Amino acid sequence: MVTSPPSEPAEPHRHNGLVDALVQCAFVTMAVLTKAGADNDLSLTQMRVLAILRDRRVRMTALADHLGLEKSTMTGLVDRAEKRGLLQRAPSAEDGRAVEVFLSPDGATLAERLYAHVGQALSPTTSTLVPIDQRRLQALLERMLEANTS
Amino acid sequence: MVTSPPSEPAEPHRHNGLVDALVQCAFVTMAVLTKAGADNDLSLTQMRVLAILRDRRVRMTALADHLGLEKSTMTGLVDRAEKRGLLQRAPSAEDGRAVEVFLSPDGATLAERLYAHVGQALSPTTSTLVPIDQRRLQALLERMLEANTS
DNA sequence: TATTGTTATACTCTATAACTATA
DNA sequence: TATAGTTATAGAGTATAACAATA
Numbered sequence: 001m002v003t004s005p006p007s008e009p010a011e012p013h014r015h016n017g018l019v020d021a022l023v024q025c026a027f028v029t030m031a032v033l034t035k036a037g038a039d040n041d042l043s044l045t046q047m048r049v050l051a052i053l054r055d056r057r058v059r060m061t062a063l064a065d066h067l068g069l070e071k072s073t074m075t076g077l078v079d080r081a082e083k084r085g086l087l088q089r090a091p092s093a094e095d096g097r098a099v100e101v102f103l104s105p106d107g108a109t110l111a112e113r114l115y116a117h118v119g120q121a122l123s124p125t126t127s128t129l130v131p132i133d134q135r136r137l138q139a140l141l142e143r144m145l146e147a148n149t150s
Numbered sequence: 151m152v153t154s155p156p157s158e159p160a161e162p163h164r165h166n167g168l169v170d171a172l173v174q175c176a177f178v179t180m181a182v183l184t185k186a187g188a189d190n191d192l193s194l195t196q197m198r199v200l201a202i203l204r205d206r207r208v209r210m211t212a213l214a215d216h217l218g219l220e221k222s223t224m225t226g227l228v229d230r231a232e233k234r235g236l237l238q239r240a241p242s243a244e245d246g247r248a249v250e251v252f253l254s255p256d257g258a259t260l261a262e263r264l265y266a267h268v269g270q271a272l273s274p275t276t277s278t279l280v281p282i283d284q285r286r287l288q289a290l291l292e293r294m295l296e297a298n299t300s
Numbered sequence: 301t302a303t304t305g306t307t308a309t310a311c312t313c314t315a316t317a318a319c320t321a322t323a
Numbered sequence: 324t325a326t327a328g329t330t331a332t333a334g335a336g337t338a339t340a341a342c343a344a345t346a
Contacts, residue, residue: 018276018284019269021291022179028295029176031218045336060305068181073337075306080335097304097345119169126168128297133290134168140279140287141171145178147278193312210328223314225329230312247322247327 032121036114045069046081050103050111053087057102086110182271186264195219196231200253200261203237207252236260 030044037047045067052058052066064074078101081087086107092098103111126134180194187197195217202208202216214224228251231237236257242248253261276284 018288021288025291026176026179122169137290138168138171141175148275
């Protein structure tokens with residue numbers, strides 16, 4: 001198909017260049033995140049848990065909602081991270097049924113290290129743009145995401 | 151920590167706004183892709199397999215390399231997709247050890263449907279930008295990614 | 301009765317190691 | 324001997340359903 005006739009375009013399904021660029025960018029970014037996590041024996045989901053708990057103490061259900069996962073899935077994720085000493089569980093003071101989750105000191109340290117690691121790992125990519133274009137890209141992305149968040 | 155004193159910024163670790171924007175954008179995009187896949191009972195990885203095979207017939211090892219996975223992982227992925235009738239295996243004509251993988255008609259149809267589905271699912275996000283800014287964003291992303299690919 | 305979380309179960313995804321067949 | 328692929332095995336991530344404890 002590499003030598004397809006001129007009547008058939010080389011990439012017949014490229015309906016929307018921006019969508020393709022976003023998807024490709026997402027895969028590149030995710031690959032960097034995944035690698036950064038793997039270097040610390042963390043899955044993407046475990047990294048997200050650490051990121052969420054960096055400045056919060058939340059209940060199991062809230063954590064599951066944040067991540068779009070089932071409560072039962074959270075039990076396993078938190079079990080494994082707790083066993084590794086990255087986070088802790090404690091009963092809620094307000095609701096006897098609820099359990100609150102928060103980072104341990106080790107978990108907090110790892111979360112900081114990971115954040116710095118990811119920034120460094122992405123810098124070869126971001127720094128291919130000159131600073132002005134970096135700011136333009138950031139502004140466009142933020143505008144696009146902000147409209148979708150609110 | 152929500153009511154932290156003014157001496158401590160609300161987001162103490164925001165070293166690089168572009169990195170944060172890229173990561174957030176990647177998660178939003180991946181969520182859309184994952185949802186589009188789940189609607190068709192496909193994992194992200196299975197979707198990537200379909201995307202790769204859309205215009206190619208490749209060997210197991212090449213597929214594993216494309217995805218950054220082990221050969222043995224590919225065996226399982228291809229087994230399940232083949233069992234669902236989405237793709238097929240055939241021995242290589244040139245190398246008796248090699249196996250080539252390619253989309254079945256059903257797989258090709260699904261790949262097209264998925265591609266359109268993803269475009270539609272992302273359009274609420276992309277269309278928050280006016281067309282000129284969409285083109286600017288696309289150009290910036292492509293420039294950034296191209297420098298990293300080549 | 302409804303909600304919070306866990307347990308039991310099952311399936312997919314992933315890797316490592318050992319194996320078969322071909323080169 | 325090296326390479327292509329599969330099998331066996333193990334562990335993580337995920338969901339559904341059933342359950343216990345609390346509200």
